[in-house]
Amino acid sequence: MTVDPFLAGVLGTLALALLVALGMRVAWAAGIVGLGGLVALRGWDPALGLAGLLTYAETARYSLSVLPMFILIGLLAFHAGMTQRAFAAARAWTGRLPGGLAVATVFATAGFAAVSGASTATAAVFTRISVPEMLKAGYDPRLAAGVVAAGGTLASLIPPSAILVLYGIIVEESVGALLLAGFIPGVLSAILYAGLIVARVSLKPEIGPSTVEPIAFADKIKATGRSWGIIAVIGTVLVGLYTGWMTPTEVGGVGAALVFAMAILNRKTPRHKIVEAFVDTARLTAMVLAIVWCVLVFVRFLGFTGLPGALADWIGGLEVPRLVILLAILATYMILGMFLDGLGMLLLTMPVVYPVIISLGYDPIWFGILVVKMIEIGLVTPPIGLNCFIVNGVRPDIKLETVFRGVGPFVIMDLFTVGILIAWPDIVLWLPRTMNMGGY
Amino acid sequence: MTVISQALSATDRVWTGVENACAAIAAVLIAAAMALTVVEVISRKIFNAPLPGMIDMFELGMAAIAFFGVSQCQRVGGHVRMEMIVRRLHGRLLWIVEAAMSLLALFFIVSVGLASIGAVERAYVVQDSTMDLLLPIWPAKVCVSIALAVLSVRLALEAVDSLRLTVLPDAEPITAARVASVADHAREEIDEAFGGDPGTLDLADKT
Numbered sequence: 001m002t003v004d005p006f007l008a009g010v011l012g013t014l015a016l017a018l019l020v021a022l023g024m025r026v027a028w029a030a031g032i033v034g035l036g037g038l039v040a041l042r043g044w045d046p047a048l049g050l051a052g053l054l055t056y057a058e059t060a061r062y063s064l065s066v067l068p069m070f071i072l073i074g075l076l077a078f079h080a081g082m083t084q085r086a087f088a089a090a091r092a093w094t095g096r097l098p099g100g101l102a103v104a105t106v107f108a109t110a111g112f113a114a115v116s117g118a119s120t121a122t123a124a125v126f127t128r129i130s131v132p133e134m135l136k137a138g139y140d141p142r143l144a145a146g147v148v149a150a151g152g153t154l155a156s157l158i159p160p161s162a163i164l165v166l167y168g169i170i171v172e173e174s175v176g177a178l179l180l181a182g183f184i185p186g187v188l189s190a191i192l193y194a195g196l197i198v199a200r201v202s203l204k205p206e207i208g209p210s211t212v213e214p215i216a217f218a219d220k221i222k223a224t225g226r227s228w229g230i231i232a233v234i235g236t237v238l239v240g241l242y243t244g245w246m247t248p249t250e251v252g253g254v255g256a257a258l259v260f261a262m263a264i265l266n267r268k269t270p271r272h273k274i275v276e277a278f279v280d281t282a283r284l285t286a287m288v289l290a291i292v293w294c295v296l297v298f299v300r301f302l303g304f305t306g307l308p309g310a311l312a313d314w315i316g317g318l319e320v321p322r323l324v325i326l327l328a329i330l331a332t333y334m335i336l337g338m339f340l341d342g343l344g345m346l347l348l349t350m351p352v353v354y355p356v357i358i359s360l361g362y363d364p365i366w367f368g369i370l371v372v373k374m375i376e377i378g379l380v381t382p383p384i385g386l387n388c389f390i391v392n393g394v395r396p397d398i399k400l401e402t403v404f405r406g407v408g409p410f411v412i413m414d415l416f417t418v419g420i421l422i423a424w425p426d427i428v429l430w431l432p433r434t435m436n437m438g439g440y
Numbered sequence: 441m442t443v444i445s446q447a448l449s450a451t452d453r454v455w456t457g458v459e460n461a462c463a464a465i466a467a468v469l470i471a472a473a474m475a476l477t478v479v480e481v482i483s484r485k486i487f488n489a490p491l492p493g494m495i496d497m498f499e500l501g502m503a504a505i506a507f508f509g510v511s512q513c514q515r516v517g518g519h520v521r522m523e524m525i526v527r528r529l530h531g532r533l534l535w536i537v538e539a540a541m542s543l544l545a546l547f548f549i550v551s552v553g554l555a556s557i558g559a560v561e562r563a564y565v566v567q568d569s570t571m572d573l574l575l576p577i578w579p580a581k582v583c584v585s586i587a588l589a590v591l592s593v594r595l596a597l598e599a600v601d602s603l604r605l606t607v608l609p610d611a612e613p614i615t616a617a618r619v620a621s622v623a624d625h626a627r628e629e630i631d632e633a634f635g636g637d638p639g640t641l642d643l644a645d646k647t
Contacts, residue, residue, distance in 0.1 A: 019544070022537055023526035023619075025519040028545035035548055052555025055584050059506035062495045068470050068505055069477070078633060120626075124633035246481060249498065253477025260474065275467075279509075282466035286509030286587075287518050293506075344520035389626035 003040045009305025012037040016298065016348070026344035027290040034298030041304050051297050058293045062249065066175060068285040069252025070160045073233060073259050074117035075277040075284075079269040080262035083125050085227040086111050092223040094194070095212030099201030101137055102147045102208055103194045105130040109151030110190040111230040114158035115259070119379050123152035123387040127394040140207035143197070145398045146406025149387040150193065153376040153414075156342075157186030157369065159237040160255060163343060165248070166288065167368045170295070170347055171354045174365075175248045176241045177432035181365050183238060184427055185373065189417050196413045229262050242435045291347050299351040312355040322360045323422075329353060330374050330418065337378020338385075346375060366428045370421060377414050380407045444604055448597060448614045455593055459512040462590055466508035469501050493573035500570065503580040507587035511594045517618055526619050531609040538617055539602035546595040553588035560585055 012033050019029035031051075038047035090104035090111075097103050105126060113122040126148045134144035156163045159179040168175035201208035215223075224231075233255045240246035246254065263269050263277075302308055315325055336345050357367045379387045388403040421428055476494070484490040513519055529537060562568075563578040570577065594615075601616040620628065 019541070020522050021525055022541060023521050023523055024541040025514075025521045025545065027519055028541075028548055031552070032544050032548040035551060048551060048555040049558070051552050052559045055507075055552060055556050055588070056503055056559060056581050059584075060499045060503040060580055062498045062502070064506070065473060065498045065502050069474065072470060072474065118633075120629045121633040124630045128634075245485065250477045250481050253474050254481055256474045257478045278467035278471055279460075279463050281470050282463045282505065282509035283513045283516070283518055284509075285470070285505055286466070286507060287513045287520065289506040290510055290513075290519065339524055340522050341520045344522075384622055386622065386626060386629070389622050390629055393623065393626040393630050 005041055005305040006307060006310065008037055008040055009302055009307030012298075012301060012305070013307070013352075020340075020344075020348070026341075026348060027287075027294040029294075030291070030298040030348060031294035034294070034301040037301035038297070038304070041301070050300060054293055054296055054300070058296050059289050062247075063175065064169065064289065064292075066165055066248040066252045067162060067288060068281055069249060069256050070117060070162045070165060071284050071288075072256040072277065072281045073115060073160055073252065074162070075280050076256065076259040076263050076274070077112070077116040077233075078121065078125070079266060079273050079277065080229055080259050081266040081268065082115065082227065082229045082262070083108070083112055083129055085223075086230055087126070087129050089223040089227040091212065092215050092220040096210060096214065097198055098205065098210065099139075099143070099197040099208030100210055100212055101130065101134045101139065102143055102197045102201075105134070105147050106151050106154075106190055106193045106197065109148065110154040110158060110186070111227070111234070113152050113155035114186065115160070115230050115233045117155050117160060117162050119152040119155045119376065120386050120390050121152075122155060123149050123390045124394055126151065127391045131391075131395060131398075134208075137211040138206075138209045141398050142402050142406035143200070143207050144406070145388075145391045145395070145403040146408070146410060147193070147197065149380050149385075149391045149403055149407050150410035150414075152387050152390075153379050154186055154190055154193075156372045156376050157182040157189065159183060159234060159241075160252065161372075162288070163346065163372055163375075164368060166292070166343065167346060167350065167372065169292065170350050171364055171368070173368070174432075177365055177435070178368055179237065179248065180241055180432045180435055181369055181428050182372070184431055185369050185417070185421055188420070188427065189373075189414065192413050192417055193410060196409060200409065229259070232258055242431075244435070288343065291344060295347045295351065302351060308352050308355045311352060312359040315356050316359040322362070325356075325360060326362065326422070329356070330370060333371055333374040334377050334381075337375045338381050338383065339378075342372075342375035342378065346371065363425060363429060365432060366421075366425045369428045370418060373414065373418055373421070377411055380404075380411060444600070445611070445614055448601055448604070451593075452597060452615050455511075455590075455597065456515065458590055459515055459594065462508040462587060463512045466505050469505050469508075473498065473501060473505070493570070493575075496570035496573045496575055500575060500577070500580040504583040504587075507584050510587050511591040514591060514594050514598075517620075523619055527621060532606050534619070535602050535605040535609060535616070539599055539606060542595055542599035542602055542617070546592060546599055549588055549592050549595055553585060553592055556581065556585045556588060 016029055016033045020026055035051050086108040090107040094100045094103040109122055109126050116122055131144050131148055161182055164178045164182050165175050168178045236255050237251045240251035263274050382404055391403045392400040480491045480494050560578050560581045563581050568577045569575055597615040598617055601614050605616055
């Protein structure tokens with residue numbers, strides 16, 4: 001029996017979509033369809049041989065060892081006593097601005113989310129730290145809840161970012177360049193959030209009354225000094241990569257050791273929590289890498305079908321401006337991000353989407369930043385919008401609907417940010433281009 | 441049926457121990473990797489003496505780090521999946537779907553696991569080794585096979601329990617996959633973030 005490879009590719013893709021929709025774990029769904037497809041096209045023995053080879057070949061790589069390190073940084077960060085200090089430091093600087101507490105929340109969540117890499121957990125923690133303070137000052141609950149839910153989404157762009165590492169691994173681009181590329185767009189997002197708050201509160205002062213007393217400059221410096229942990233971790237990653245002194249794994253390892261030391265020194269942290277962070281890292285690493293090697297089984301199958309190339313040729317041949325295609329792809333990611341976990345979605349779709357982006361002549365590093373931004377937006381939009389559920393979960397007195405409505409303006413701001421990054425790609429590409437690291 | 445559920449519970453208890461032990465090995469390796477990178481950076485940058493064979497050691501270690509947590513992750517429902525549709529299924533239909541998904545996953549993992557044993561044999565026979573320190577590769581490949589074997593048993597436990605529940609849809613799930621609502625999922629994330637502090641957590645199911 002001969003199977004038409006192209007037809008097999010189409011059927012395989014549909015089968016994968018069906019299995020994922022029916023709730024099969026994304027990794028195993030990609031693996032079984034990939035294996036089935038390889039068996040159909042190449043026969044049982046070669047297919048199994050290839051799949052068996054990939055398990056080891058695609059995981060036992062030095063370049064992947066950055067992942068457990070970044071995950072470890074994130075899990076230890078919760079025990080390092082960073083969150084309160086980050087908020088105190090941000091408030092010292094921005095507290096007097098219109099909506100100052102909300103602006104402080106943006107920068108504190110951006111900093112902590114960057115280090116922890118966890119959007120949802122950041123939203124949970126700051127709902128407890130900064131929402132009570134904002135409500136006490138008389139802030140509109142919509143603004144208070146919205147800023148916390150939206151602030152968590154800044155996790156994925158500012159380094160260290162595990163999702164950018166995964167994008168780099170799956171499309172075989174420089175992980176160092178990607179991590180650096182995320183920094184300026186991440187900071188820009190935070191600044192635009194802050195600008196949005198200042199503008200809204202200036203127009204309607206009653207939604208964010210200012211209650212913060214003036215703070216002396218020396219005290220501002222002192223408060224900033226106390227949040228050195230976050231600055232040290234982000235700084236290690238940026239400087240280590242930018243100068244080329246360290247590999248991504250090494251910045252991860254050194255960053256993790258820093259946060260580990262902070263957690264040990266933090267007397268409030270129970271010792272067993274630190275041990276648990278290492279076990280949780282093992283579990284999360286296995287989860288992420290299971291998707292990686294299983295998706296790569298599927299990718300080998302797709303490679304034999306010629307489907308990704310054909311799709312890229314077809315889209316490349318369309319009589320439509322490439323910008324329209326790009327916007328359509330980004331919109332699809334935002335919609336998918338509303339239903340499916342960002343990580344799984346990215347890994348599942350990138351093997352097909354990446355060749356299209358390359359054939360359109362777009363820069364893959366720049367595209368990676370845009371996609372990650374779109375996926376993050378899905379974390380705060382209905383119907384799932386996990387971050388909003390989190391805020392409502394920690395503060396049941398703030399209705400879910402209130403949180404979703406509060407997030408609305410920030411989503412619009414995010415789309416505006418994506419527009420800026422599309423119009424001026426240099427905002428993304430400037431930092432990786434100037435870095436002292438070969439390859440990109 | 442009570443025999444089956446008792447057997448499931450007993451196997452689950454033993455296997456949870458096996459999975460936790462595997463995850464602990466990976467955790468120790470991760471801690472070692474963290475320490476090694478610090479030593480390497482200090483040694484290279486300050487004493488200008490890079491450690492030999494760092495890449496070799498990381499490559500071998502990554503196989504275990506990547507795989508030894510995989511079954512524990514399956515047990516706690518940590519592997520990514522889309523729950524939009526299964527969340528709407530109830531009773532027998534839900535368990536038929538879950539059983540089918542678990543059996544397919546089991547078939548895949550057993551196939552790959554058997555193939556990985558072949559890869560161990562080949563690596564042993566040809567004395568495959570790393571580039572720099574010439575360390576043998578087969579022990580790292582054995583880790584992959586072991587982890588996949590442990591995962592196979594976990595998937596079998598899931599499948600058997602799902603099949604049991606298709607017959608008795610009203611029974612309590614023992615080892616079958618659990619479906620969480622978005623609010624439940626949010627609650628888990630919150631517990632995670634606060635280390636299970638029960639103080640202010642009072643989540644009503646919103647879905």
